[in-house]
Amino acid sequence: MLLEVRSLCVRYDEKSEPAVRDVSFSLDDGEILGLVGESGSGKSAAARAIMGLLPADAAVTGQVLFDGADLTAVSDKERRKYLGSEIGMVFQEPLSAMDPLMRVGRQVEETLRIHASMSAAERKARALEALAMAGLPEPGAVYRAYPHMLSGGMLQRAMIAAAIAAGPRLLILDEPTTALDVTVQAQILNLLKTLNETQHIAMLFISHDLGVVRKICPGVAVMQKGEIVETGETQVVFQSPQHPYTKLLLAAKEG
Ligand SMILES: Nc1ncnc2c1ncn2[C@@H]1O[C@H](COP(=O)(O)OP(=O)(O)OP(=O)(O)O)[C@@H](O)[C@H]1O
Numbered sequence: 560m561l562l563e564v565r566s567l568c569v570r571y572d573e574k575s576e577p578a579v580r581d582v583s584f585s586l587d588d589g590e591i592l593g594l595v596g597e598s599g600s601g602k603s604a605a606a607r608a609i610m611g612l613l614p615a616d617a618a619v620t621g622q623v624l625f626d627g628a629d630l631t632a633v634s635d636k637e638r639r640k641y642l643g644s645e646i647g648m649v650f651q652e653p654l655s656a657m658d659p660l661m662r663v664g665r666q667v668e669e670t671l672r673i674h675a676s677m678s679a680a681e682r683k684a685r686a687l688e689a690l691a692m693a694g695l696p697e698p699g700a701v702y703r704a705y706p707h708m709l710s711g712g713m714l715q716r717a718m719i720a721a722a723i724a725a726g727p728r729l730l731i732l733d734e735p736t737t738a739l740d741v742t743v744q745a746q747i748l749n750l751l752k753t754l755n756e757t758q759h760i761a762m763l764f765i766s767h768d769l770g771v772v773r774k775i776c777p778g779v780a781v782m783q784k785g786e787i788v789e790t791g792e793t794q795v796v797f798q799s800p801q802h803p804y805t806k807l808l809l810a811a812k813e814g
């Protein structure tokens with residue numbers, strides 16, 4: 560098992576309700592799992608807990624086993640070794656995730672810096688390769704560009720390039736296509752599918768958009784108020800939802 564999340568609970572502070580309650584799921588090598596649910600259901604909180612990116616005062620219990628190692632128990636230094644190299648991350652807003660003053664290529668190279676043995680030239684070559692893999696037709700031009708010079712779709716491809724540059728086994732994607740128009744959205748989904756098939760990268764794909772999940776995720780977990788209320792093969796869950804909340808989500812989509 561590549562990723563195994565066991566009884567994950569997240570509480571941002573003592574006064575509020577838990578954002579994630581007793582969430583368990585697992586992901587095999589090369590598998591794509593969709594995580595859906597309405598706004599506020601705890602999808603991002605769960606993803607951040609897996610990556611260890613919650614604010615310091617948030618309380619996390621449970622286990623996040625990546626390749627058998629519990630990421631909730633390792634040191635920050637140890638965790639940083641996993642993030643970027645073994646686990647790549649892609650978020651919703653590519654522009655806000657990037658440093659406006661740093662050339663795109665340098666930002667793609669950032670994840671390669673943990674490989675101390677890599678020379679600057681090797682890093683650059685790998686970044687250009689990743690940009691090409693992310694479907695950018697002119698990797699050299701994108702490498703030299705500043706973020707504001709690129710379209711939203713190109714930026715999201717560059718973010719994906721950064722996420723895959725170090726050859727991760729898992730991508731955690733939090734609403735990766737939500738900020739994009741439908742045409743670009745479809746292109747990015749195709750790119751992710753291709754990366755899954757050719758590089759065998761597993762994906763945890765978070766989205767509130769059931770249509771998008773249906774297109775790319777063979778399996779799905781449905782979250783409501785911090786809990787997973789239903790899980791299974793996407794086709795089956797969408798065709799005959801069992802939980803009232805899943806039925807509601809699907810009905811809302813039809814309407
Ligand atoms: N930084 C924070 N501090 C306190 N509470 C937070 C914080 N971020 C999120 N929450 C709360 O945690 C719960 C889960 O939020 P989360 O962002 O995980 O939802 P989500 O499913 O990702 O929603 P969306 O689809 O809008 O992104 C919500 O009740 C939210 O208000």
Ligand SMILES: [Mg+2]
Pocket residue numbers: 602603604733
């Ligand atoms: Mg979210």
